[in-house]
Amino acid sequence: MTPADPPDPIQDAALAAQLLLIAPASFGGMALRGSSPARDLLVQAMGESGAIRKLPGHIDDERLLGGIDIAASLSAGRPIKQSGLLAEAKGGLLLVPMAERMGDAIAGRLAQALDQGDISLILLDDGREPDDSPPASLMERCAFHCNLTHSRAATPINLTAKTALDLGAVDPLEDEALEALAATAAALGVHSLRPLLAAGQAARAHAALTGRRVPSQTDLAVAARLVLAPRATQLPPAEEHQQEDTPADPPQDHGDEREDTDSKRPDQTLDEMLVEAAAATIPADLLAQLAKGQAPRKSSGSGSGQRRKSGVRGKPLSARPGMPHGGARLALIDTLRAAVPWQAIRRREQPGAERNAILTRKDDLRVRRFEEKAARVTIFAVDASGSAAAARLAEAKGAVELMLAQAYVTRSEVALIAFRGDNAELLLPPTRSLTRARRALAELPGGGGTPLAMGLNAAREAAISVRARGRTASLVFLTDGRGNIAADGAPGRKQAKEDAEAAAKAIAREGIDALVVDISARPGPDAPALADLMQARFLALPRADAKSLHGAISAMQPARSAA
Template identity: 30%
Template sequence: MTHQPVFPFISIVGQEEMKLALLLNAVNPKTGGVLLRGEKGTAKSTLVRALSALLDVPFVNLPLNATEDRLAGSIDLEMTMTIGERSVRKGLLADAHGGFLYVDEVNLLDDHITDILLDCSASGVVHLQREGVSEVYNSEFVLAGSMNPEEGELRPQFLDRFGLSVQVTASASAMERVLLMESRERFDADPQSFIAAAQERQTELKNRIQAARTLSVCVDDSIINYIAETVLNANAAGHRADIVIAEAAKAHAALNGRDKVLCEDVDAVAEFALAHRRRQMEAQNPETQNAPKENKPQQDKDNQETQDSSQRTENNSHESEGSSQQQSEGAGMETVFSVGELFGIKKIETAKDRKNRKGSGRRSRTRTDAKHGRYVRATENRGSGDIAIDATLRTAAANQFMRTPPAGFAIAIEHSDIREKQRERRIGNFILFIVDSSGSMGARARMAAAKGAVVSLLLDTYQKRDKVAMIAFRGEGSEILLQPTSSVELAERKLRELPTGGKTPLSAAIEDGRRLTGRYLRHNPDSRPVVIIMTDGRANVPYADSANPRKESQELAANWAREQKDVKFIVIDTEKKGLADFALSGELASALGAKLLEIKDLKADSLLNAVRGSFSDE
């Protein structure tokens, strides 16, 4: 092991909230861990690591690329080979027992690793049941995580596992920033003497934590009532907040040398426990926060009409009011609408099949050849070197009667015994957006809403690491705005600049889309494209000589779906349900075998039902 000098906890400038939340956990592990949320470069991991130097408990760092067998434990190869008995090698969860487990960028952790963490942190016990070994051992630890919400949110049930959460921001005081630079430079120049200089105050803090840990603190009924009221007023989900606040308040009192919890202790810690449990999570959603200034996100979802009209007023300068639809279609006038409301997106994924795929990302589950992902079962040797020890040993065991183990070994293994792991992981998809920008989309702020929805979807594709392409159609034809790329930025810019106006050449867009996904599938035969069509379905320009453009578009759509069975379609109607036109896009959707949705169906509503609202076809 290499010992890196650790920046002393007490020398970290500012970030008092983060420090307090960590100290509360150090004093009272029942506080239930802490999640540090915030922008990059705000000393999140520096602080957690600094804490480790203050404590005499185990401190385990879980790297993002850790595998299940190292986390939970697995068969001990050397012992099994030499003694010939199944023997277990415990994992990092065992090492963390009684101490801290720290995950940097916890929101990027693979799902199957998260599941193990969730299970274990709920029960305090690891049920190891894999690779032919089974064992149960204790693992109670304080879970500390840090994350940058730009990169995606945590699953709600995982979020709730963290007792406390702290929103971290950079210091807004220039002087504080200067002090910070100074101390960093002094540390980097000579870490040893920097640490030595902080030693006295470090020891002081250490003793204070130690004293607080041994203090038994009592909570009066009146305080418990006060906590309950606080939680009720905050409209927090579940009962965990109450318990967490009580434990954190005890720690706070103990840190201040008191054996009795006061209201001020509750006040000091309540926000840590409530911030991530409030029901209106949208307010904290990074996407909504980052919404462009010109179109503030509308909080009131029921009030669609007000929203529509307010946006219409905003766009009034471009739009010539109510009858604009007819006018702009006739005259071919073009306007550029701004991007409407942004929101979090429900889960969209494709179903699992039997193909192995390469690539990374976090959208759809697939089998993979890479040595990364969840071990689902063992297969024959394909020469990848990703060996399944359990299966190999079992195969070898069956053949032992005709072999002699080498000296010092209990079992002889030959090349023919080797078995490999079949793994499963999530990867990104290829997503084609087909956006209707005809004149009819200009009415009732449809285009602003549609752009808002597509940008929201783009943010989602960014977090899931998809490839995207974009086709827009208006006037006489359709246009490929963006060839398949990973550059979500480019897609967003193209969309922002997209003008609206003219007729609706849906058929042309369908043909362009079919060719584009066809080409993509030829180059990437294993990929599963998702096509998202955003339209009101009022096709009125024929592709070939056709008397009925609407019927033609449906026939072409049906042909597309028939020809490319691996493509998944989603049609998003920009009209509201109840209006007669909804039927038009309904016809398109059924021709494609697609799900028909409204924009509001895309929204991941809240903390509470985000899990249920999935479009996965599993």
């Protein structure tokens, strides 16, 4: 099978599901990305093989963990406990729809249950952008990550016949096998111990699945492919070294090479074989990112801004102990729930208390919490120097107007900085007003030298100012990355380059989300090097118009639908 005709990803996903069903507590679960019929068929097959409970999207701590049934307790005059969903799903599978939208509080509860071995998760990831992902704490604990976005499978999947296997009957991995898996993880940039332990368990489970007592090289290759390859953050250099060191031998027949991994060349070590097997199955989209030196980035915020706690408005969260003052509201039900278990003891302490009264203390008080999303401010820093300034400024103006047209939908604002001559100027402060933006952009100047360092510093200061007001800042630089004016306004390319590099590193230290767009007629190496120093994304658009620039910026930013 050629790279142009890769195997359907449902094959590896079904194999991972079989291994998960053998020992759910050992693997923690699996993440299934991409809404497709194939994913629905796989979930259905797993439900036929074992009990699956579904996690509601807006579940609270009472339903998740269990606790006191307030109505029953008030009627009976004594605490009445009710079981939670985690207790009901103990020993089985818990299906989590839209896991990419899960809050940190629920993720923490589930992570604790996974550490105790009570449940195993099936995370359904419907994120559309690369940055959309379930919480990292759960992804770390789920052994298998499967992307079924491009799967075209439509036939039912049968997993019931191969799940009743004893993993304890398989011998533990030998030192050589463990060292080979560790070398593979290091070559792929997987530095956590959890995936390495899960890969070892996957090799043993695959051996049990195929009726072997001693895990073989085939089992290790499957483990590396299913557990380590989807987590790769870098490309292994093994292929390049192999091409340099291999002598020019006559071509040989390799027709049976794919039938069994054990039939590899005798001069190939075990760790080299595992690295090659894992690298060959890295998804194409991930492979493209790794080839550019860009590891997958995970975002805790949505396209409309970072999440922040609030006591007044937003998405409801679990209540917390506290006094209802300073705008915080009393959570009555949660307060009663905290007070009910202590009624018998308190009545003995206060024998004269009214019979039907609920005796509360200060420690029982709970206040409501909400999570609201901060506004996102996209700061354009435009190189307005040189003969191409008119084209760049026209594209920037158009992109600003297109983004402002969506401002009320995405709760976003736009600012504009232009750098030219010997200074950088904030032409448009953060705003949602399309009328104000058009008026400010109408007479935007252009021409002169390129004070790149000044533009970078001005954008960084603007982003810090935006953050200080509780908003999320994103920087978009439209430049070719070549400056000729230093940070102090003096001309000179050498000093200008050093100052620009220092300014880019300062942006990286602040951790500001940034994008460098090279829209010069002939893109060179300067803009990508600037993006690397800034730890920013890079995009080359030599013939960009306002619409394509706006689309590129929207795609590169972590964009989720505002709920």
